[in-house]
Amino acid sequence: MDIHSIKTAARENFAGSCRVCPVCNGVVCAGEVPGMGGLGTGAAFRHNIEALAECRLNLRTVHDVKRPDLTCRILGLELDLPVIGAAIGGTALNMKGAMTEQEYTEAVVSGCRNAGTISMTGDGPNPIVFDSGMAAIHKEKGWGIPIVKPRQTEKIVELAEKAAAAGCPAFGIDIDAAALVNMTNAGQPVGPKTGKELEYIKNHTTIPFIVKGIMTPDEAEACWQAGVDAIVVSNHGGRALDYTPGTAEVLPYIAEAVKGKMTILVDGGVRSGVDVLKMLALGADAVLIGRPVIIGAVGGGKEGVEFVLDQYKAELHAALLLTGTAKVSDVPVEILW
Ligand SMILES: Cc1cc2nc3c(=O)[nH]c(=O)nc-3n(C[C@H](O)[C@H](O)[C@H](O)COP(=O)(O)O)c2cc1C
Incomplete structure (x- = not known):
């Protein structure tokens, strides 16, 4: 198995729903939601890529870092690398059924585990997504780690308890799905949550609570005040609101507000181990990857997912050596140029 054969197989299986471009940057698929692209003009997706591209690293090789440490501890979990599979739902709608929901989630959850990390899973109007x-x-x-839509608060608590009963180490909500009309149309209303509602969810559940889709320091602070254990700095891969900034742009400000007080995860346009290192330098504790994992799954099943993650691991290892960074759990901002 190699990346070329994974991408070729993925391109075929996607049947046009994703072109598997040489660089996955949201240009060709702009506006393709449902689909694999970014919403509207696709600007928010592109901003994720551009913000990371703007970020430069200092090459440093006169130092004693010979065996960098890629392991990290996130929400009490020991991971071999600071890269987590993002929550993805709706294979029928978004990937023209390239895989069934079940085939997809099995490939990703097992592939991530085999690579030494963990995956989140998604939610949608059709119960088959969560199930x-x-x-x-x-x-x-x-x-x-199941991530559920920002449904009615009691429903979130109920699904979180299902996750806890299954032995999940955490659960979350993608709060940036607050305006998802296909949920509301299906009689499952979603909406924004107040700090008090987040606090209620935290106080009525038993496993760590993640809020995914935070893009401003004040909302990160509000999550912390509500007792939320982790946030994901995310614009939903550019699929929630057109024209948001890239996540790498807002991350340093959010880190300034809550770093060390709660776990900071980030996603959006992370396409290599070098991008992972940039996000860590900007203040994240770990990153999520979405579309590259989808391509791995659609092109190579769970082995494809593992292959993609191994590639991130190898690239991150090299980037640590070439920036003189000893461990991913302590990446100094000074590695940025
Ligand atoms: C096809 C597709 C489906 C998604 N479904 C969900 C979902 O059900 N729940 C969720 O929290 N995020 C969902 N996301 C967003 C991802 O979890 C993640 O935030 C985003 O893909 C990260 O950007 P990247 O793909 O550029 O890495 C979805 C993204 C895509 C592309």
Whole structure:
């Protein structure tokens, strides 16, 4: 298995829903939601890529870092690399059924585990999305993190308890899905949450609570005040609101507000181990990757997912050596130019 054969197979299986471009940057697929692109003009997706591209690293090789440490501890979990599979739902709608929801979640949850890390799973108007994620997590004895839509608060608590009963180490909500009309149209209303509602969810659940889709320091601070354990700095891969900045642009300001007080995860346009290192230098504790994992799964099943993650690991290892960074758990901002 190599990346070329994975991409070729993925391109075929996607049947046009993703062109598997040489650089996955949201240009060709702009506006393709449903689909694999960014919403509207696709600006928010592109900003994710551009913000990371703007960020430069100092090459340093006169130092004593010979065996960098890629392991990290996130929400009490020991991971071999600071890269987590992002929550993805809706294979029928977004990937023209390249895989069933069940095939997809099994490939990703198992592939991530085999690579020494963990995956989140998604949610949607069709219960098959959440249920397939849970089934895949069950198969891996609870090793997965379900992310549910910002449904009615009691419903979130109910699904979080299902996750806890399955042995999941955490659960979350993608709060940036607050305006998802296909949920509301299906009689499952979603919406923004107040700090008090977040606090209620935290106080009525038993496993760590993640809020995914935070883009401003004040909202990160509000999550912390509500007792939220981790945030994901995310614009939903550019699929929630057109024209948001790139996540790498807002991350340093959010880190300034809450770094060390709660876990900071980030996603959006992370396309290599070098991008992972940039996000860590900008203040993240770990990153999520979405579309590259999808391509791995659609092109190579769970082995494809593992292959993609191994590639990130190798690139991150080299980037640590070439910036003189001893460990991913302590990346100094000074490695940025
Ligand atoms: C096809 C597709 C489906 C997604 N479904 C979900 C979902 O169900 N829940 C969620 O929290 N995020 C969902 N996301 C967003 C991802 O979790 C993640 O935030 C985003 O893909 C990261 O950007 P990247 O793809 O550039 O790495 C989805 C993204 C895509 C592309």
